Amino acid sequence: MSVVVFIVIIWISTQLVKITLILPMDVVYALGIPKFLIMGIILALFSWLFGK
Secondary structure (H helix, E strand, O other): HHHHHHHHHHHHHHHHHHHHHOOOHHHHHHHHHHHHHHHHHHHHHHHHHHHH
């Protein structure tokens, strides 16, 4: 169960790195807050589902 969460975290971080390399920094800052909110919701769901 923790392996799945670990893989998801790695995938999300690689996607964020790709986005920061491709897009200008202003666009990244504009999109950064919703992305981190979505990441937090996804990780909370994973921890809630696999924590039990």
